[in-house]
Amino acid sequence: MRQVRLGAGAGFSGDRIEPAVELAEQGELDYLVFECLAERTIALAQQARRRDPASGFDPLLEARFEAVLPACRARGTRIVTNMGAANPLAAAERTRQIARRLGLGSLVIAAVTGDDVMAGLDGDIVLDETGQRVADLGDMLVSANAYLGAEAITEALAGGADIVLTGRAADPSLYVGPIVHAFGWTFDDWHRLGQATLAGHLLECAGQVTGGYFADPGFKDVQGLDRLGFPIGTFAEDGSLVISKVAGSGGCVTPATCKEQILYEVHDPACYLTPDVSADFSQVRVETIGPDRVRVVGGSGRARPAGLKVSLGLMEGFVGEGQISYAGAGAVARGELAREIVRERLARAGLPLQELRCDLIGLDALHGAGLARSGSEPYEVRLRVAARTASAAVARRIGEEVEALYTNGPAGGGGVSRQVREVLGIRSALIPRAQVRPTITWLEA
Amino acid sequence: MKLRAIAHSRSGDKGDISNLSLIAYDPADYPVLLREVTAQRVKTHFSAFVAGEVVRYEIASLGALNFVMRQALGGGVTRSLALDTHGKSLSSALLDLEIDGSRGPSAAAEPFEDHPSQKQTRED
Structure with a gap:
């Protein structure tokens, strides 16, 4: 054959x-x-x-x-x-x-x-x-x-x-x-x-x-x-x-x-x-x-x-993102405190955000708090803040607020990264x- | 037992739709999957982020189910703010389901070989 x-x-x-x-x-x-x-x-x-x-x-x-x-x-x-x-x-x-x-x-x-x-x-x-x-x-x-x-x-x-x-x-x-x-x-x-x-x-x-x-x-x-x-x-x-x-x-x-x-x-x-x-x-x-x-x-x-x-490729604004890590004793509590601080600061600044998301990588970032296993705390967590906005300037503010946690947030935060990307959405x-x-x-x- | 003991899974994405295959390692456990892992069960398991309907397809010849979950990826791979925009990690969450793994008499009602070719159930 x-x-x-x-x-x-x-x-x-x-x-x-x-x-x-x-x-x-x-x-x-x-x-x-x-x-x-x-x-x-x-x-x-x-x-x-x-x-x-x-x-x-x-x-x-x-x-x-x-x-x-x-x-x-x-x-x-x-x-x-x-x-x-x-x-x-x-x-x-x-x-x-x-x-x-x-x-x-x-x-x-x-x-x-x-x-x-x-x-x-x-x-x-x-x-x-x-x-x-x-x-x-x-x-x-x-x-x-x-x-x-x-x-x-x-x-x-x-x-x-x-x-x-x-x-x-x-x-x-x-x-x-x-x-x-x-x-x-x-x-x-x-x-x-x-x-x-x-x-x-x-x-x-x-x-x-x-x-x-x-x-x-x-x-x-x-x-x-x-x-x-x-x-x-x-x-x-x-x-x-x-x-x-x-x-x-x-x-x-x-x-x-x-x-x-x-x-x-x-x-x-x-x-x-x-x-x-x-x-x-x-x-x-x-x-x-x-x-x-x-x-x-x-x-x-x-x-x-x-x-x-x-x-169809559609320009749909920008996503700004910032991340910072916490480790050792009390890492989760400090990460959660950092998350609350950034949320409050972004709300007070009155930025025009279309959507905001704040996750603790290592705890609830992938599947949310509901599916995350209870039990022993992770040794380290990483706060990830992401928001979609119409302008690159506003998107940059997300990373800046996360970076500010160095001297304006909980103890021991390290390894900040920040980025802004253009959103190219796909529709069919x-x-x-x-x-x-x-x-x-x-x-x- | 965990579903992971008798089945494996892979996630796929298209736009805002996530699909999860669920495949019995041993075809003899396919009736257990049919009995234990309903569309309703999966919809409930993922209720925190799947906004749309969940449809279950049955592929008896592969000893497998396929779950199609709509509005599941935060608006779609390309615009989602999620860390895992594709939902690639969802298959592992599915395998975390707690199930009754017994190949009991209730399972015998769905013989593997003669199972109807194509069936689907949905949960809105």
Whole structure:
């Protein structure tokens, strides 16, 4: 039976590069896929591009390609990635320069654009979260990117691309594209697209299916996390998938690691929506077939959603934050006193804060006072004060009030840190497919 | 016993929605999860910060449940003031639930192999 071997070279923009090199050199891959765009990453990249028209693609593109291209070239492994981010054309140009510098011979690069729908966005489109109209967002709106599916990727591969660079493509689609191309499937074969999407979903977070984000000592032990290997998906024409990793790499592939990833960021398991298909993971089964080898079957799908999801980046003011630590005897009491002092001072100053939050890290910061375990006091706590405001100047006041606790607060406070960041909120909406036209641009190195 | 003794969990985020998988280490304990960890139980456990509904999906073939909690992330990952904006740490809070771990007769009413393919319950 025909098979295609896909390696996951990254699960997020800042991911480790060594496992990708390991895969490129030892994974015997047909495709190496890098998924590098979170919801907010694309909006941040759009801002970077506005400051510098030659930027806006993944900051690690150069380092990744320099590390993996020689091995990929030598073995005929093709690359699919959304590292194009807000600027796939500039990413393709940079990739061409890297390939030339490395002396890799002729190389075909395809850049997929069309996800940026900011220009000419219909003002009557309504935000999912708030019901606001796009037209009412005014200057707040800084980016709008539609989630493209796998079709343009498949087309680029059919056209001979060695490297496919996209912007906002749906994460699993980066894997669906090569699978559909490998077997000559069509984009209305919902059952098979569902199977391919399950494969993409399992692989898209890279190390999260090989024992990363899994270890819980004494309950879920994972060996060699310091040299965690990334997954290989061997997808067969019958729709079955085997998840494995390079022999000798760290981590593990077990039914448990696969189950956690199958349900990761899933809502209704019978209806996981992507641009390609309404995938059905509700009948999936997993079984161990060897050491660090798990077989996954049972994915399916139904007709794709009529609209495409668009991610909208909105400037929503500023967050100011300050932190200070207390330790030793009475640390909690001093931390709580410090919290009260800052609250009072901020209230008296009458600052226009949209929201204020004061937590004691080590006591109640993550899950609130209700879930925090009663019993022995922590040895140390860290007060964290954060507030959202309309202006950077007001946001700075938060850190200043925390810093003032040095000489104006309880005894023994130390290690103040303060920061102000601009809030780039992400909202979503649906737009008709007809308003999105994926385009492929070809470059040759 | 703590839920942690028989199940593991991973949190995921999309906007202001958090989902928590809950997976039995041993499929034989899946009926215990079905009986003990209801949508209502989870809604109550996280009442301090989950403002919206909690929906429970059942995935019998994986011996797993999936809880989808709305208005759970302080307005969404990108604007929340929380330290853990993604709610990544919520899975550990779920596993802290105290449960009756017995595979009693009441659990036998939901045979693992023949369980209906897809069921969901919600708590508003």
